[in-house]
Amino acid sequence: MNAMTGNYTTADGRQIGDTLMEMKNITLRFGGVVAIKDISFDIHEGEIRAIIGPNGAGKSSMLNVISGFYHPQEGEVWFRGAKRPTMKPYQVAQQGIARTFQNIALFNGMSVLDNVMTGRLTHMKTGMFAQALWKGKAEKEEVENREVVEKIIDFLEIQAIRKTPVGRLPYGLKKRVELARALAAEPKLLLLDEPMAGMNVEEKEDMSRFILDVNDEFGTTIALIEHDMGVVMDLSDRVVVMDYGRKIGDGTPDEVRNNQDVIDAYLGVSHD
């Protein structure tokens, strides 16, 4: 059950690139509780990588380690061929890692458009006085950023609610706006924390389609956490399976499906 190394071609014929991110022997503890225990895996450029596992397996903790919200006691995070020093979440974001949250973290007071525009903050370079006076370079930059944002809004089919304050939107649409904001950053790595949690079947199908399209259209590398086994197996190229903070499986969906440890973790095992 070793992870594949190097480039490979997926079942549907997409060419997967080099290693983008590598987690080496990560251990994360909260006081006496070990949330993640000595886990290593890698994410290749252009792939959809899933992290699955039962409740409390440490999936979200792993995502929070990648995005800099948690700092592991042991282990190394390698990103784009270099070891990453301990970073604050905003620095990680500036490096090109965007994320969504399990419990949606949007700016409720702002419109959908403004929310998505905040995703462009890391791409804005002109000084604040130029921007306040709306002149020259600042204006050009604002227009360019707007173009990127409009393209993403079109792509995710949320044109109709561009001006609506986010607080008024239903749950499924909020999730989509959050995805749009993350995409607006044109991330090198996109982290999705349970993108389909709490959705009905139709919304799940929509979201799955968007995730595949994003990967296809923009070539974005995606790491996602999901509960729903069915969805994950359809979406992802490779899957890490976690249970009680340990890694119990890693490979293509088919490999993982037939892994005895994974079956035990999900279906329970008889002790006789």
Place this chain on the structure above:
Amino acid sequence: MPDQLLFAMEVTLNGLMAGVLYALVALGFVLIFKASGIFNYAQGVMALFAALTLVGIMEGQVPFAHLINAIFGTEIHHFGWHVPALLAIILTMVVMVALAWAVQRFIFRHLVNQEPILLFMATIGLAFVLEGVGDIMWGADIKKLDVGLPQGINEWIDITTFEAFGYGFFIDNLDISATIVAMILVAALIAFSQYTKQGRALRAVADDHQAALSVGISLNFIWILVWSIAGFVALVAGIMWGAKSGVQFSLSLIALKALPVLMLGGFTSIPGAIVGGLIIGVGEKLFEFLIGPMVGGATENWFAYVLALLFLVFRPQGLFGEKIIERV
């Protein structure tokens, strides 16, 4: 025109001018509350501290002179130079930015994600500390602040209105400059929060800390920025109030007058702070003029608070505040 109406007009105009000064203080509250959810009780003291520092720098006062003299037995009070007003204002702003950094570094960085009431208590502590530091640094005596703003009756308005109505309005030049400065300040703040990257980041932080971090915003930087802006607004308010009534420690009490302004305008609205300030300013002057004589006067002390109380009962979010929507 009847005399009574002319008087009322003059009173209204003066009320508007006084309202601008209330609005200036209220603005500082709104800015910090919007960006960090902290109700900054120390805003009034910050205005006092800014004014004290400005006078101190202009007069070439030695900071902590009393303390130094008490310890070393020396007799130093002044450097013996005078700093021009503009340079002194810039230097004071540097001090206010340093203060913003210190407040963030030593107090609020340790209180991230705490209950609002805890943050509020911390600002009460900050108010007392800052008042004490101001006292030790610059001394407690009342000082005159003159940054070269025109003072006294505006002759032109006096003459024009006298020719038009046969009664000259008394409008203070200082109030007029305060109004102009306030308008420039508000325009600048609106341009900043609407059009700049930092302004957008600031609104984002106010809304959701986690989400703000995830799009690459440094909370520390934004908070220092916000406290610096609040320091700047406090400096402007300090200059205006100081020029009007001298720099004295009762200046910190103007913060209390900002409370009813905020209840009227809403805690989250910049235009609200301005309109609220104007309504309180005009309201209390007109009330004193019209109703005051019937109830024995001195209504200015309580009118604003009664008005705020009525607002709390009938429209708790204020005139412009965000309506509180609870999703069930």
